[in-house]
Each structure stands twice: as structure tokens, then as C-alpha cells.
Amino acid sequence: MTNLMRGTELARDIVLRASEKAAGYTERTGRKPCLATVIVGDDPASVTYVRMKQNRSHKAGLESRHVALPEETTTGELVAKIRELSDDPEVHGILLQHPVPRHIDERAAFEAIAPHKDVDGVTMHSFAGMSFGHSEFVSCTPGGIIRLLDAYDVEITGKHAVVIGRSPILGKPAAMLLLARDATVTICHSKTAGLPEIVRTADIVVAAVGKPKFVQGDWIKPGAVVVDAGYNEGNVGDVDFDAVTDALITPVPGGVGPTTIAVLLEQTVDAAWRELDA
Amino acid sequence: MTNLMRGTELARDIVLRASEKAAGYTERTGRKPCLATVIVGDDPASVTYVRMKQNRSHKAGLESRHVALPEETTTGELVAKIRELSDDPEVHGILLQHPVPRHIDERAAFEAIAPHKDVDGVTMHSFAGMSFGHSEFVSCTPGGIIRLLDAYDVEITGKHAVVIGRSPILGKPAAMLLLARDATVTICHSKTAGLPEIVRTADIVVAAVGKPKFVQGDWIKPGAVVVDAGYNEGNVGDVDFDAVTDALITPVPGGVGPTTIAVLLEQTVDAAWRELDA
Incomplete structure (x- = not known):
């Protein structure tokens, strides 16, 4: 059975809380x-x-x-x-x-x-912070992915997470954040041999390749959690969504995308508050 | 059959070249x-x-x-x-x-x-540099590991490397350097479930746990490459060396250890030269 992780609702919650904190900042x-x-x-x-x-x-x-x-x-x-x-x-x-x-x-x-204004989490400082588990700003899409997993009570500790893609603002930080949450993490990419077999061992799959419908339905272990961070032309993700029959999966659109912007806004408000407190 | 990757000889070569460059620096x-x-x-x-x-x-x-x-x-x-x-x-x-x-x-x-004096490769800046494939200083032990693999013509591209351990100065940078060399990298740690099975899928194993003889002989796929970055009391590594029967493996001592210091010296000389060129 396929269940959806809906980013739209989660994003609404995150933005609501951020806007309350923004109002508090403005008041002060x-x-x-x-x-x-x-x-x-x-x-x-x-x-x-x-x-x-x-x-x-x-x-x-x-x-x-x-x-x-x-x-x-x-x-x-x-x-x-x-x-x-x-x-x-x-x-x-x-x-x-x-x-x-x-x-x-x-x-x-x-x-x-x-670094203290890097609310999109793209600097080397932020990357190392994510990797070492400091409370720096996170890269927004990977940060949104973790929030989605948490919102749907996905257990991360000890699970095998396979991240497909290794860009500095998506694949690598997603891998580091999952590792910081005690997943066993495998990072795959264009040079990976036997990708389908590796993905089949995953409890959690993060697709961050940027190729439409790249991840096939039969690569997904039944009951796995599938996060599709792809967003390709025509509103198509990196996963062949319709071919996935038994998973907890993010739709595209309405999955990872909305949480990315929500985390960006939240971190901007946090940056403003931190500056006051500093 | 077990073959050895000897760090002592490699380290001698690296230090020799570093000392020539040091002499050149002094002359100038x-x-x-x-x-x-x-x-x-x-x-x-x-x-x-x-x-x-x-x-x-x-x-x-x-x-x-x-x-x-x-x-x-x-x-x-x-x-x-x-x-x-x-x-x-x-x-x-x-x-x-x-x-x-x-x-x-x-x-x-x-x-x-x-950052320009971080010849031991321990800063956040150096870590991100290693992760993003810039030519920053590398963490010395992981850097030494890559040099060993290269010296013994180990193919890294497309191979499955399993790194056991995730410290900021050993496991994580080792994983990032292997990834930068196009390995598919799995990072394991104390919370990993089914560690022996995962290690059995590895073409390259990097043991960086700090527990004597932690990695068992029957975890190693025949013909795998085994890098033992452990150095425990009594000159014992993280791998149960004697139980590994078919691998290209680093001894302890005389494997990874000497290359660590060699890379440190080399990077110090490079730092001196870079400062001149800057």
C-alpha cells in the first residue's frame, strides 16, 4: 500500500509558527x-x-x-x-x-x-556544522526532508538510508543530516555500480538526482520510505511514483518542495532573533 | 591470500619528497x-x-x-x-x-x-573542502589512507567502500575523500543494524572504530581491500588481522600510522610554500 508524506500541510505548520515568531520580533x-x-x-x-x-x-x-x-x-x-x-x-x-x-x-x-546569515545552509561552515551535528543552519531541502520524516514518525536511528545524488546543497547535506540522526547512510551517484540492488536494501531512500522518473518502482523494498527531492520539468519527480506500490512516499509536487521554503523562512526568522540575542 | 599494504615504505617516499621541498624552501x-x-x-x-x-x-x-x-x-x-x-x-x-x-x-x-595553517585537516573549513573536492588540506589519517590505496593501485571509482566509524577527524573525512574519488560510500557506526552483512558487501573496508579486533575475519568479502585505521593498546588494530584470509590489508603497526605523519609533514611544507606564493 502506498501512503503519502504530504509536505504542504507540514509546511503550513512550520510557516505558521515562523510567522508568529516574526510577529514577536516585529513587536519587540x-x-x-x-x-x-x-x-x-x-x-x-x-x-x-x-x-x-x-x-x-x-x-x-x-x-x-x-x-x-x-x-x-x-x-x-x-x-x-x-x-x-x-x-x-x-x-x-x-x-x-x-x-x-x-x-x-x-x-x-x-x-x-x-555564516550567521546563511539561512539557505549553503556555506562550507554550514555544511560542516550539519556534518558535525552543531546547531548551524541546515541546507533547506535536506532540512525539510528530516522534518517530513519526523512529522510522519519515521524511525531513522539504525535504519539504512540510501541517498542518490551527492550535490553540495542536496545529496551530501541530506546524507550528513541522516547520519547525525544515527541512520546508516549510503551515498550513491552516477558512478555507483549496481544501484538498483543497493536501493533495494534501503529502509529510507532519498532521490536527489534531477532526472525524471529515474528511480524505478521495483528498486523499492516493500514498506520502505521514499523521499523524492527531485523536481523536473512537467512537475515530475526523480522517482517513478506510479510504479511504487508499497511505500510511504512524498508526492511531487506537494512533498519535499513546500517544506524547503518553510525551512528557509523559519531559519530567516531564527537568524533575526539570534542576532538580537547575540 | 593475504597481501599487505605497507605504510612504512610509502611514508618514507612521501617524507623524502617533502624533505626535498623543505630544503628548497630553506634555500629560497x-x-x-x-x-x-x-x-x-x-x-x-x-x-x-x-x-x-x-x-x-x-x-x-x-x-x-x-x-x-x-x-x-x-x-x-x-x-x-x-x-x-x-x-x-x-x-x-x-x-x-x-x-x-x-x-x-x-x-x-x-x-x-x-585555515591556511590547518595542516592536520581538522577545521570545519577543511572538512567541507574535503567534502566538496577542493584542494584544501586533508585530515591526515584519511589522506594517508587514500595515498595507500593509490600506491597499491586500488581502484576506487564505482567501488563500494564501507567506513566503520564517523568521528569528525577520521570516519567522516575518510568517507568524504572516498566519495570524492567516486566510490559508493556507506558510513556505519555504533547504531548500525546488521553491520557484518553490510561489511560483507564492501569492496573497500575502512575500520575506524577504536576497538581492538572489532572487525571479524568472516565479515570480509574474499578479495576485499581492508584498511585498518585503528591503533589500540598493545599495537592492535580494529581488525582481527589473523582471521582475515583473503584480502589486501594494512598491517598494524606499519600500515596507516606512518602515512598519517608523512601527510602531516608534507602538508606543513606545502603550507610554507603556499604562503610564499600567496
């Missing part, structure tokens, strides 16, 4: 927690994502500051702009929309984000 | 690359290790600076001392001997090491 300071979003170029999907993040921010009582840079922006210019936001006391969180144009050194740009 | 600058070692308390094993590192440094033409602090040193005092070394232009590399007394926040102490 007269200001709103502020998320700065940075986009380079005009990739339509990225533009849509960023707009969505801004809209949700406003609805939750956050302020948003938007920086749109032209496609031809250099790494140096982007780094300078992000440093400016890192130094701006009115900005609490910074999000650089991924991916940036190919000519830009994305890692250099991410590293220009001050 | 009139100074020697300098490694600062810091120890807190008087744990006999730690004292021995540090002395060994100093002796090897001297033999390789490096200078060493030693800081011995009393057991009752506070985190603040240790951090201040390490910051001083981080700021000292005559020091190229800093090693804080692990473990420190329990009352000290080891992570805070490690983070006081400037």
Missing part, C-alpha cells in the same frame, strides 16, 4: 525579519522560485529585499554584492538562487554569505 | 617550514605521538615549535594560544594533539587554527 524591534534574495540572469524556473520565496516571506510577515543581477555579472561583482548584504545590519538572511550562470564561481559566491 | 627563504604542535595535559600516548611528530619533522628538515599546556588549561586559554600561533608569521602549520582533556571544547580549539 519595530522591524521585520528580512530575507535578501539574489538572482543572476533570468532563468524562468529560478525567477519563479525566487518570486515564490518572496511571496511566502511577505505572507509570513517577513520583509524581503530582492537583488536581480544581469546574466553577464562576474564572480567578483556577485561576491561584492553578497558581501554588502552580509555587512548590512538590516538584512538577516541571504539566499543566492541556485544555479548561477556557468561562468560564475558559485562556491566563491556562496562563501561570501556571512 | 633562509628559514625552515615550521610546524607548531600543541598538547594539553600529559596523556602518555599523546606525548609519545607528539614527540614522534617532532622527531620526524626535524629529520625532514622542518622546524618544530612545541607548546605544552597543563591539564587544567581552559578552552579560552587554549583558543588564545592557538590564535597566537595562527597569527605568528613564523609558524606554517598547527597541530593540536587529539584528544584534549574532556573539560575543553575541542571544536572551539580546532576552529582557532587559521
Whole structure:
């Protein structure tokens, strides 16, 4: 039997609590927690994502500051702009929309984000924090995945989690967060031999490949938990959803996606509060 | 059949090349690359290790600076001392001997090491660098393990590597370095269920548990590569060496251990050169 892990409802809860905390912050300071979003170029999907993040921010009582840079922006210019936001006391969180144009050194740009404003969890500092189990900001999608598993009472300790994909902002941090929660974690990728057999041993599967319907139904052990972090053209995930017959699984859309934005907003509000407490 | 991966010979090669580079540095600058070692308390094993590192440094033409602090040193005092070394232009590399007394926040102490002097690869910055495949300093033992595998022409790409242990300076960085070399990596630990069965699927096993003879002979798939990073009292590794009958395996002692120090010296010399080039 297939049961769904619905991210939409969970996200609503997370955003509701974040908006209450945002209201408390505004009451105390007269200001709103502020998320700065940075986009380079005009990739339509990225533009849509960023707009969505801004809209949700406003609805939750956050302020948003938007920086749109032209496609031809250099790494140096982007780094300078992000440093400016890192130094701006009115900005609490910074999000650089991924991916940036190919000519830009994305890692250099991410590293220009001050660690205490890294509400999207993309810096090297945040990654190591996630890996070592410190209470740094988490990468939003992996963070949302853990929240989903917890909301559906999925036991993680001692379970075998197989993460397919190893990007620095999705696969690797997801693996590290699952490990911090005491899963036995296997990280698979394009060079993995015998992927179907490995996935069949998984109690928890995290698909983070970016290829539509890549994970086949018969790769899934009956009763496994399947988290589809893919979001491909045409609202299709990385898992062949219809072919999975016995699992607790996230739908696409309405699974991982909404929790990502919710965690982003929550961490922005937390950043604002932490700064007050510091 | 059991074949040995001998670290002693490999380490000799690495140190030889490092000492040539050190001599070149001295010829150019009139100074020697300098490694600062810091120890807190008087744990006999730690004292021995540090002395060994100093002796090897001297033999390789490096200078060493030693800081011995009393057991009752506070985190603040240790951090201040390490910051001083981080700021000292005559020091190229800093090693804080692990473990420190329990009352000290080891992570805070490690983070006081400037990233460009982190020749032992223990900072959050270095960990993320290893994870993302940048050319930062590597954690010395995991770095030595990769060098051993390469020296013995072990294919890593696409192979299943099982790392037992997940400490921030051994298990986790070893997993990340193997992943960066395109292994499929499983990270196991004390909460792992069915450990023997998982280890039996491994092409490459890295034992980093710190428990004598913990890994049993019948856990090892015939023909597997076994890296024993354990070093327990009485010169005993984490693997029940005598019970492993068909593998390419590191002995203890004379396996991983010597390569650790060799990588430390090499990275110290590299740090000195990089500083010149910077």
C-alpha cells in the first residue's frame, strides 16, 4: 500500500509558527525579519522560485529585499554584492538562487554569505556544522526532508538510508543530516555500480538526482520510505511514483518542495532573533 | 591470500619528497617550514605521538615549535594560544594533539587554527573542502589512507567502500575523500543494524572504530581491500588481522600510522610554500 508524506500541510505548520515568531520580533524591534534574495540572469524556473520565496516571506510577515543581477555579472561583482548584504545590519538572511550562470564561481559566491546569515545552509561552515551535528543552519531541502520524516514518525536511528545524488546543497547535506540522526547512510551517484540492488536494501531512500522518473518502482523494498527531492520539468519527480506500490512516499509536487521554503523562512526568522540575542 | 599494504615504505617516499621541498624552501627563504604542535595535559600516548611528530619533522628538515599546556588549561586559554600561533608569521602549520582533556571544547580549539595553517585537516573549513573536492588540506589519517590505496593501485571509482566509524577527524573525512574519488560510500557506526552483512558487501573496508579486533575475519568479502585505521593498546588494530584470509590489508603497526605523519609533514611544507606564493 502506498501512503503519502504530504509536505504542504507540514509546511503550513512550520510557516505558521515562523510567522508568529516574526510577529514577536516585529513587536519587540519595530522591524521585520528580512530575507535578501539574489538572482543572476533570468532563468524562468529560478525567477519563479525566487518570486515564490518572496511571496511566502511577505505572507509570513517577513520583509524581503530582492537583488536581480544581469546574466553577464562576474564572480567578483556577485561576491561584492553578497558581501554588502552580509555587512548590512538590516538584512538577516541571504539566499543566492541556485544555479548561477556557468561562468560564475558559485562556491566563491556562496562563501561570501556571512555564516550567521546563511539561512539557505549553503556555506562550507554550514555544511560542516550539519556534518558535525552543531546547531548551524541546515541546507533547506535536506532540512525539510528530516522534518517530513519526523512529522510522519519515521524511525531513522539504525535504519539504512540510501541517498542518490551527492550535490553540495542536496545529496551530501541530506546524507550528513541522516547520519547525525544515527541512520546508516549510503551515498550513491552516477558512478555507483549496481544501484538498483543497493536501493533495494534501503529502509529510507532519498532521490536527489534531477532526472525524471529515474528511480524505478521495483528498486523499492516493500514498506520502505521514499523521499523524492527531485523536481523536473512537467512537475515530475526523480522517482517513478506510479510504479511504487508499497511505500510511504512524498508526492511531487506537494512533498519535499513546500517544506524547503518553510525551512528557509523559519531559519530567516531564527537568524533575526539570534542576532538580537547575540 | 593475504597481501599487505605497507605504510612504512610509502611514508618514507612521501617524507623524502617533502624533505626535498623543505630544503628548497630553506634555500629560497633562509628559514625552515615550521610546524607548531600543541598538547594539553600529559596523556602518555599523546606525548609519545607528539614527540614522534617532532622527531620526524626535524629529520625532514622542518622546524618544530612545541607548546605544552597543563591539564587544567581552559578552552579560552587554549583558543588564545592557538590564535597566537595562527597569527605568528613564523609558524606554517598547527597541530593540536587529539584528544584534549574532556573539560575543553575541542571544536572551539580546532576552529582557532587559521585555515591556511590547518595542516592536520581538522577545521570545519577543511572538512567541507574535503567534502566538496577542493584542494584544501586533508585530515591526515584519511589522506594517508587514500595515498595507500593509490600506491597499491586500488581502484576506487564505482567501488563500494564501507567506513566503520564517523568521528569528525577520521570516519567522516575518510568517507568524504572516498566519495570524492567516486566510490559508493556507506558510513556505519555504533547504531548500525546488521553491520557484518553490510561489511560483507564492501569492496573497500575502512575500520575506524577504536576497538581492538572489532572487525571479524568472516565479515570480509574474499578479495576485499581492508584498511585498518585503528591503533589500540598493545599495537592492535580494529581488525582481527589473523582471521582475515583473503584480502589486501594494512598491517598494524606499519600500515596507516606512518602515512598519517608523512601527510602531516608534507602538508606543513606545502603550507610554507603556499604562503610564499600567496
